[in-house]
Amino acid sequence: MAKYMFRTSYTQSGLKGLLAEGGTGREAALRSTVESVGGTLEGFYYAFGDCDLFLIADLPEEAAATALSLNIAAAGALTVQVTVLLTAENIDEAVAKSVSYRLPGA
16 A cells, blocks of 8 residues: 545635534544545544645555545545655665666757
8 A cells, every 4th residue: 555645725615614614523424435445544633724634544556646636625624635645665666677768958
């Protein structure tokens, strides 16, 4: 499974839902949503700044991350941006690969 970070911001309707359910209520709802695509929610953090909420999820495939992003955004309560997270071992594997690349104009 791969790890993904979902950076989200609440819309006006989403904030109304947050005020009605509270933070733990929304955490439970989003945990269930992540589990519905075969994933696990590893982190759930509210924040000040450009994003209101960060989720760290372990998901079985890119299609699961895409499905979550599309369906959550389509509901209209949150805007969503997704980032694939890489471990140090992922980087070691990438560094070990031989890549043939030609500079433009070379």
